[in-house]
Amino acid sequence: MRKVAITGIGYTEVGKHRDRTLEDLFVDASRRAIANAGVDSLDGLYVGNMLSVFSGNQGHLAPYLATKLGFPGVHAVSIESACASGGVALAQGVMAIKSGLLDVVLVGGVEKMSGMKTVDATWGLTFAEDLEHVKRTGVSFAGLNAMLARLYMKTHGLRHEDIARFSVQCHKNGLTADHAQLKKRITVEDALSSPVVADPLRLFDACPMSDGAAAVVLQADFDGTDGSAEIVASSVATQTMSLHERKDMLRFKASQRAVERAQAQAGITLEEIDFVEVHDAFNVTGLLSLESMGFYSPGKSTYAVKKGETSLDGTLPVNTFGGLKARGHPVGATGLYQACEAVLQLKGEAGSNQIRRSASYGMVQNVGAVDSTSAVHILRGPGT
């Protein structure tokens, strides 16, 4: 199969863009990526988005955004996998290139959450879960994660400050990330005293509601010799849809499977991964991701955060630009923000957020619902 690399990246600032439309954000990010790649045309477009039908009555994003972008004839596909839409869209683009079907592909993710009232946004996010259980109980997405958090802390004898430290670290990285939504330092005390969202989760345990778009250009047969970040593994896995049905609710089997498959594809071990962007929709999901992916044993990721192992100058930097918590989580775009950030690290262009150790391999993990879908990619830096 052919090689595939990211030859261009582009993204908007993450935040509440009340005056900007979804297509505006998407075109902005995409044109930056296209200019960054230095290409004139595209063969294909893959779009990741979760809620445009619900929030903006706009479906059929593939030809809509292809037209808005000025490429109305291309092979264009929309992907919806809840919060994993971006990562899954990336996997589709990779597949199109590696298979030989297409040569130059733009993969973009976009979300506009700010147009919705809180109750509607909350309702929209529950679409990631099996409706039968939402209708039966009124559970929210935050509620599912809250039940997970309670079980996690109980099982491993953890206290709230142990998970809150993950949010604190994310904010520290977000401080210097130009595109981050939240650029302010928070302390563990701030986190523990923030308003309760769903017991035991508080506001600072959760990522914000965000708008934004991010895009990458993928090209065939490019790799490190061209100065590009090569995608050496791409894997999408799933597990039992509903959290409560899983025998071990603390095991993110989709992420575990995706990582195992990705490692096999790339032919590398976890020890060779220099940094990882995990899906911290809530700090507890970031921590459980690290454990299920195999970086730390169950219950131990909190100690790693406490000891500084996951900081920018640690042994395994995590969420180097603030993750979902501080950079933000424009739902369908997050997977592409992760990819763009990984490219910045691998090319040594991360500025104040550059990891101290040399960046040869980066892993990005983008999850839908509570690990019902997991899209994992491994990228290799040009210097490797």
Place this chain on the structure above:
Amino acid sequence: MEEIVAPLLGTECGSCGTRFSSSTPVCRSCGSDSLTQVELPDTGRLITYTVIRYPPAPFIGEEPYTVGVIELDDGTRVLANLRGTEWEDADGEQRVVLHGNHNGRTVFRTFSE
């Protein structure tokens, strides 16, 4: 207020015996499609719970309310509401019993109530 307690219904796989508390056309344990409706036990243990304060739109006005994961005595997992909002930390040993089950809503309560 008297709660209506209709039997808690689930699905059982005729091939491997696994039970599900949600609609199941194909057994996700063994792949069989020979599934029948069964009555599930009305008691179990509470694994974890939360109190919803920011409901999804269709549930506005009901908050705060409690949602929990219950493992029924036959091992079947169910997501249901719990009566009240003052719950002690569930330690996996809290016993619960079906309190109400009608109109598409299922509510459990502690044994001691």
